[in-house]
Amino acid sequence: MKVIPLSEGTFTIDKSKLFVPFEEDKHELQERPVGSLLVEIQPFVIVTEKDVLLLDTGLGFTNQDGKLQLHQNLLDAGINPDSITKVLLSHLHKDHAGGACIKDKLTSLSSLSFPNAVYYLQQRELDFAFEKGFPSFIPAELTALKDSSNIVLLNDDNGVIDNYIHYQITGAHSPHHQVFWIKENDETIFFGADDAPQLHQMKHRFVAKYDFDGKKATELRKEWKEQGEKEGWTFLFYHDIKHPVYKF
Ligand SMILES: [Zn+2]
Numbered sequence: 001m002k003v004i005p006l007s008e009g010t011f012t013i014d015k016s017k018l019f020v021p022f023e024e025d026k027h028e029l030q031e032r033p034v035g036s037l038l039v040e041i042q043p044f045v046i047v048t049e050k051d052v053l054l055l056d057t058g059l060g061f062t063n064q065d066g067k068l069q070l071h072q073n074l075l076d077a078g079i080n081p082d083s084i085t086k087v088l089l090s091h092l093h094k095d096h097a098g099g100a101c102i103k104d105k106l107t108s109l110s111s112l113s114f115p116n117a118v119y120y121l122q123q124r125e126l127d128f129a130f131e132k133g134f135p136s137f138i139p140a141e142l143t144a145l146k147d148s149s150n151i152v153l154l155n156d157d158n159g160v161i162d163n164y165i166h167y168q169i170t171g172a173h174s175p176h177h178q179v180f181w182i183k184e185n186d187e188t189i190f191f192g193a194d195d196a197p198q199l200h201q202m203k204h205r206f207v208a209k210y211d212f213d214g215k216k217a218t219e220l221r222k223e224w225k226e227q228g229e230k231e232g233w234t235f236l237f238y239h240d241i242k243h244p245v246y247k248f
Contacts, residue, residue: 001184002047003236005244006073008058012036017135019059019095039198039239041095043070044191045077048184050162051085054114055180055191056238060098060141068113070099084114088165089121090193091177092129092145094138096238101144110144119145120161122169123153125176154178170195172217181233190233196221197239199246 011019014033022029022038029038046053061069071081089097100119101110112119126145129137145151152161158168166181173194182189195217196202202225207214228235229248237244 001182001187001189003189003234003245004045004047004077004079005042005236006045006058006070006077007040007042007244008061008069008073010038010040010241012038038241040241040244042238042244043099044236044238044244045074045079045084046182046189047079048164048182050164052079052083053165053182054084054087054117055236056090056096056193057087057099057113059095060100060102060113066105068099068102070113081114082116084117086161086165087114087117087119088167088180088191089119089125090179090191091174092121092125092142093136093174093194094141096193097129097142097145098138101141103141108140110141112144112148112150115150117150119148119151120154120165120167121145121151122176122178123155125174125178126153128174128176170216170220172211172213172220174212177212188228188231188233189236190224190228191236191238192221192224193238196224196235196237198237199235199240199243202235202248 010022012022012032013019014036041058043058044055058070063069074081099113102113103110130139133139160166164183167178169178180191202221207218211217235246
């Protein structure tokens with residue numbers, strides 16, 4: 001399988017839960033509020049024998065021409081956004097689901113950013129996003145996920161899509177967060193999204209205050225690292241600046 005990280009850039013995030021762009025040559029981390037975390041935001045494309053998969057969709061920022069940056073990043077990688085066949089969503093926090101839908105500026109109507117793709121997400125996560133709302137979720141940008149026909153709302157805690165995409169709810173980073181294993185031939189790609197966001201957290205025990213169940217996330221990371229190391233998984237780290245794709 002071929003993996004392509006699609007970085008939307010580097011950002012800092014603090015208690016306000018706002019993502020502020022950070023450029024190394026222009027900005028100083030010390031000038032950001034105390035406790036600010038430096039994170040990359042990077043969805044991934046995986047080209048398999050059957051599909052062109054998109055894993056999470058970033059913040060959904062647009063460039064100067066009003067084009068979704070995610071679409072531009074795909075084009076730059078030689079992939080037509082219309083050729084995405086499946087969108088897999090780990091959870092609906094705004095930095096993961098912001099690019100899932102496009103809101104029309106004039107009519108305010110939301111439509112899917114990848115109209116030819118089937119979207120897979122958890123029903124419970126969708127309900128939760130609308131119940132909780134801002135600042136972690138932006139429901140107004142997610143309405144197309146409720147109303148469109150090519151949405152598959154998953155209800156099971158774990159299962160398999162098309163015999164090769166395995167999903168499992170972890171309830172660690174957030175109550176209905178899910179992770180994915182994509183298995184083709186002898187290869188396994190693991191996408192832990194915000195349960196396993198950076199390489200550093202796989203190597204060092206770290207209980208994050210921002211997690212719903214930080215202890216569980218820590219335990220899971222340990223299990224995944226051990227199993228992944230043994231079985232040669234390729235890890236995708238959504239928030240890692242230096243190591244988006246990694247093998248132990
Ligand atoms: Zn999150």
